[in-house]
Structures are given as structure tokens and as C-alpha cells.
Amino acid sequence: MSIDSAVMSFAGVVVLVGLALGWLVSPYWFLLTAFAGLNLLQAGITGLCPAAIIFKAFGLKTGCAFR
DSSP: OBHHHHHHHHHHHHHHHHHHHHHHTOGGGHHHHHHHHHHHHHHHHHSOOHHHHHHHHTTOBOOSSOO
């Protein structure tokens, strides 16, 4: 698995968990989904993603988007 696919998979899990918790527990959990979306937006603009840095430290191979 490359860093790119790991970041997208992780973001998808965070969005789905935030939606489920917002629906089942408290609407404040929708802020987690908003945070994931804002982080994806800033990563697309700047090319810098904190999750990509962590996945690189774990030894995942680099992809096209995050090096």
C-alpha cells in the first residue's frame, strides 16, 4: 500500500466514523467529518498532509501525491 492510498483510506474511515457518531451519539461528531474535509482540502492545495508524514515514518512506499 502506498502513502497515497493509505491517506485516502484513512480519510474515508474518519469521515464514515464521524458521520456514524454524529448520527448515533451527538451532532458535535460532525465536526470530525468537517476536520477531515478541511485537512484534505489543505493537503490538496499545499501538498502537505500530517497523516502522510506519519505513514512515511511507518515505512509505506511513496506515491505520486505525497512524497
